[in-house]
Amino acid sequence: MQIATWNVNSLNVRQEHVLAWLENNPVDVLALQETKLTDDRFPSAAFAEAGYYSVFTGQKTYNGVALLSRDAPTDVEFALPGLVDEHKRVIAATVAGVRVIGVYCPNGAALDSPKFDYKLDWFAALAEWVAAEAAVHDRLVLTGDFNVAPRPEDTHDPDKWEGRILCSPPERAALEKLLDTGLTDCWRLFEEREGRHRFTWWDYRNGGWARNAGLRIDHVLASPALASACRDCRAHVGERGRKRPSDHVPVVAEFEL
Amino acid sequence: MQIATWNVNSLNVRQEHVLAWLENNPVDVLALQETKLTDDRFPSAAFAEAGYYSVFTGQKTYNGVALLSRDAPTDVEFALPGLVDEHKRVIAATVAGVRVIGVYCPNGAALDSPKFDYKLDWFAALAEWVAAEAAVHDRLVLTGDFNVAPRPEDTHDPDKWEGRILCSPPERAALEKLLDTGLTDCWRLFEEREGRHRFTWWDYRNGGWARNAGLRIDHVLASPALASACRDCRAHVGERGRKRPSDHVPVVAEFEL
């Protein structure tokens, strides 16, 4: 079973990219972030034609998440319980016996911004909910754009990034707390393999991609039952080099189930 | 000698269309309208590589005209004398012994708009200047987007258009006054030929192109010496069906000189 995540930075713009990628990479589940469209505009027909169910929760301009799946999703939830939030950042569904939670975590803007406090509060609420979900679902995957690079080696330039937004101690602690609920960052199981890339996001600005000035901020976190069945986890870096790319690339994890 | 006109509705967007069209239609002179770019951004190098000189006068966002030519242009003028106007709507040059005046005439917006008065004043100033130029230049072509359909048959639906903007009596009188200086509307010499189309512009809105709901508002007007040498004049309607087309197509007149 393959489970993937991709922050598409507008599904309106990236719909054809996603369809083409799915054609070549017929994963079982694809979590999308930053769809940036309201539910009435979600292109479910196009995905259905490609053989995918879709569930989604979106808003105008900002945020928006979706889950595409080959098998029918059940027990769909569209928000974090226990957090009043206009932002559409969470979607969960059970697919083929696996609980999949797709998230678009807040960016945080800057350490001294109110948005940073919101980010930490949001992560706390997520951790609480994920712990409850993990208690119920043996097979659970939490995946999406976390807007946190967990370690110095997940940045292209630690001297530049350590302590800054996306790499600050409180954000890493918030991510760590998610892992503490028993989840494994699947990436780290395979990062030593040959020819592996290190990043999942490159800023559009300052030639980030050309300079390989990236970060690893998109993750697939798996419960113990799934982590032990994980056989690979990697970024499809080639997508960043296409025409009109998202600033993020797909991250795919494979499980032997 | 072939002389053409094309309102490109942003040369930034249409640069590749123009280069591709010139490759297949190596006309001697091409007058462009609505380039919508300032002179520092005019892509003269790209046109030079394609074998064309270019002279141009543009502004941000609106208007902007240019002349591309295989032979070097001389005696270039960049405005209508006798009319104070920020709008970049006129460019003239002598190419291979022919005086070419490229114009982007005001649209006029609506009959009761101040822009309509501006349009009529502008045409009056143009007529005065063209008469003076015609007195000096035996071989003269006045071409561009005139924003006037001269006759009912130059509209797809006279019942809808007669009397309205682009087809009102005062606008037609203003255009007539240009012809009265001794110019010939080259189109009318050949419009009965087989397979001719009737229009040069189709509104982007309401499926104008799909419905062939067009107007003939782009013209090539020639002095007597050239009119008698004119061998064809037609619209390259196919350009309207390409990807990301301008709402206008090229109009090409051929002269046996």
Place this chain on the structure above:
DNA sequence: GCGACAAGTG
């Protein structure tokens, strides 16, 4: 509809 801009996010 499809250009142009401006302002806001990331």
Place this chain on the structure above:
DNA sequence: CACTTGTCGC
């Protein structure tokens, strides 16, 4: 740099 929503012109 590349998205968004707006307004404007045609």
